Amino acid sequence: YSQLNPEWVQTYNGSGNGNDESLSHITDDSGNVYAAGKIFQTASLFDIYVVKYNVPGNKIWERIYNGPGNGNDIANSIALDLNGNIYVAGESKGDSTGGDFILIKYDGNGNEMWNRRFDGESSSTDAVIKVVTDNSGFPIVSGTSFNLNTLFDIVTIRYDPEGNIVWNKMYNGSSNRNEFIGDMAIDDSGNVFISGSSFVQGEGDNFLLIKYSNNGDQLWTADYNGPSGANDNITSLTLDNNGNAVISGSSVAPGTGIDFATLKYSGSGQELWLRRYSSSAISSPDEPKAIISDIHGNIFVTGASVQSNSYDYLTVKYSSSGDELWTRRYNGPSGNNFDEPRSLTTDISGNVFVAGLSQGTGTMDDMVIIKYDSTGNQIWLNRYNSAVNRNDVANNISIDISGNITVSGFIAGTSSLNDFAVVRFSQLTNLFQHYNQNATDYYLFQNYPNPFNPSTIIGFSIPSESKINLSVYNSLGKIVRTLQNGYLKPGLYSYKFNSSGLSGGIYFYTLKTDKQTITRKMLLIK
Template identity: 40%
Template sequence: MIRRNFLKFIVSMGLILTLITLMLPCSILAQPPVEEWVTTYNGPGNDSDEAEDIALDKDGNIYVTGYSYGDDTDQDYATIKYDKDGKEIWVKRYNGPGNGTDKAYALALDKDGNIYVTGYSYRADTGSDYTIIKYDNNGNEIWIATYNGPANGEDEAQAMAMDEDGNIYVTGHSDGIGTHRDYATIKCDKDGNLIWVARYNGPANGTDHDCTIALDKDGNVYVAGESEGIGTGADGAIIKYDKDGNEVWVARYNGPANGYDRFRAIAIDKKGNVYVAGESEGVNTGRDVIIIKYDKDGNLIWLARYNGPKNVNDGVSCIVLDKDENIYVTGHVDEKEELGILWDSLTIKYDKDGNLIWVARYNGPENLRDDTCCIAFDQYGNVYVAGASEVSDTDCDYITIKYDKNGNEIWVARYSAPGNTEEEANAIALDKEGNVYVTGGGEKSGSDYATIKYSQIVEITPMECFEVNFVKARDKKGAKRDQIMIIGSLKLAEEAMPFDPEIDVVTVAIDGKQITIPAGSFEEKNIWRLHYYRFKGDVDDVGRVHMHLDFDKCRWWMKIRGKDTSDLVESDGGTVELSIGTNVGEDSFEWTRKCKTRWAGFAKFIEWPPIRCCTIWP
């Protein structure tokens, strides 16, 4: 149910206007989501099947990949496309030439709808190799690209990224000759041709394992993981390569205990600053959560550590940034001194300077082990995490949790697969309508891929909720005037202060003809106070704006259900901008000019979904 709608009313002297507005999904009510559908996949081997990654296309189709036992083929890649209703469109399996273990871990889509999956595949003569497969949108295999390291040993890709030109970057670990296990990062073009290989062997010539990758806007590549140091155990290590695969810098971190330190996730902001998250052994604190910010040259800007109350083992495996460069991480916090027996899900928010904003924890109903391994957020600052919650020694459920921007738990959704299986969610995605998708599975026999769609009851809040499609004008007698075709949008943002002294607007004179609105035309004007919100016009390169109508100068008063709410003096240019906020239902509002009622109207606000229109009429 919509709790509150905020609409902009555009009023013209002698005219009553009808606005048809399209509501876009905003923040969500504190109610459980609706489980729209669950779709499962059991491979031909009728054994364990586990999805590792998920992606959505612009048409609402869902893609998942992972690994699944075949019939006498061991574990194979299994990539599936579902439509928006959860109906299976196609399944593509890949059994490598060695008829052994083949595991896909990452998935990406290009702008043409092609699908790329990566992981590793076993060959009898070269061991396990990086294996990238490209499918078209119909599931036809376009090409397969592999990478075999110099030692013909264990080469296992863990993560993938794609640039705007369709080049694919894959990283993981690869056995070297006399170097044990090294970082190995490769770049392939969109046709599967190998462009470059970059390898990193740490100072101890020991085990170096990278597990995450990210690209910046300039095409630089960042990989991170753990790397054995000389006398320091495993250290966190991040490497920056340029677009041609040349090493730009390496940054290593050895924690205060000189013990186990590992980076598990990377994020990059618009300025090229790099954030890594993972775990680091502390002095008498077990392993702690660690987040480090580096500048684009690899200099350490700040470091934040989080130690749970039991001084045991805490860690995170995912990181995301919002538009304000706040940092969100998720993982687990250990709640019992016996290592790992009792974990709570842990989600933390830091500001861009590394200050702790909030910590949110989730302890499942059985007070056992809860861990979240994937994270996403929506444009309104709500945070979603997913993972596993133990219900017994042999049974785990999916958990999906939503927090608001202040770290308050909004809802928890649990999914229990049929049978006594250990299922966990491994990946999460959100679509533009606020639906949440999770996928995963389990290593235990009988576990299947399970992909779930949750829908949410939407609450309209003052953030990008309305797009004006057209305005029809009628005079006071109800005669229809020329239709006015204006495309625009209204962007609203909540303010902590009672008012904002300035607002960007575009003024449009309504003359009954179609109007071309120049992009980037702004003026400043004061706004009035109502519910403490700022209203900001959003103009793009095709001239979409929100609108204001010319008036004669006058003072107006507004009443809702007979109660005064505010007044507004029109600007020197004769423009006026008026808005109200109201509960669901039908509210009367009245405009008064020089103490004489000019006209009155009614606004009815309709619940969303499924009806997405809200009409204001005379």
């Protein structure tokens, strides 16, 4: 299978040398990445850690938050507004309030603008699972909050950009038992969709979908009880371009055990279709982990599925009308072991990218990313194993406008358990090899056109198989883009360099090989 070379790998190890982990990340239109999660500290247990990296992987800023209770503080979700402000949300130990909702706003330079805490009615366990922003820059958080009378409820709060509460809604089901949020999404009109599970007497946990208006009015709810009347637990939610909501989770059925269950609802709450997927292994679990829709309304669901005594990646594509278009399974090289996808994303061409973990041969868990085209053909599969041959896990994946892939999660530390990690890969879609051309020397051609805006062609030749690095530097000598880093066969190559996100001025591009280093100058006019 084809291997992608990481453009860069960035890690952070908390002072406690414990289990540090990125739980959420997002990329902006310029290709910068913002990641948030938890780091283990010597004096304060888990603290919230937030970091920004630019396109070449330089750390722009980092922030650590330790709550008033000096206990566990964990960021579960991160979001951006249209002005480049960052919202980080999760759970934080209060001074005398147990675990609280926490929402922190940073500006684009990493300055903390404000933070807001919410303590539920019983001053017990409260945790934000997801934060989103609407088109007006208002952040909305949703999570679970414990109440002595009603147990766990779903609480959703909308704030204005200054941190004032606009509305606060609690959902408690008919049985006064546990309700848990799975996911949240917002449409272009500011309507908020919450997916989760709700306990119903005699039925166990059911799928739950709630829709709130922009003003916080509960417009409708929908639920689903699987054919066995047993526990049905929702995982994730996506919205299509027409305002329909699609949810997916695990649901028990007679004879097949735990299955994928995917349901599509209209914006008015009408169930449009229900699809269940069960593997050929009788009564074996199939558990979805993530769902996404593409620009055409197709739905992709991925999760862990047991077949032949092993957990595999399973990805299913449905049409907008619910037709199953294809399924794809991946069983890692170690055979009957554990492979689990955790996140997926799509690009404008209809390709889907699935990321998670897969047991390797002698390497424990590796980060694994798989790319399928729109018809289900596997384009490439990439395994990433860090130097210490221990667990490396991708929790989230995103793709930027240049086609760069970012995954975040954790990789095994050299002197710690696990380190907070962000890894960026390039698909090298702009690299073209002229196979009929013979190269007799290492050479770097002058880019064409020059001056340029926004794109230019950089050509180079290598006479033998070589490890090369092709990078672009600004006038201060700092790397702004790594275009190629890895082994190439002999030949003549051209690379289409896109200057998106860069300001005008003089830049240098350098070809480094084992034999020599060659540098040329180019001018970007904006």
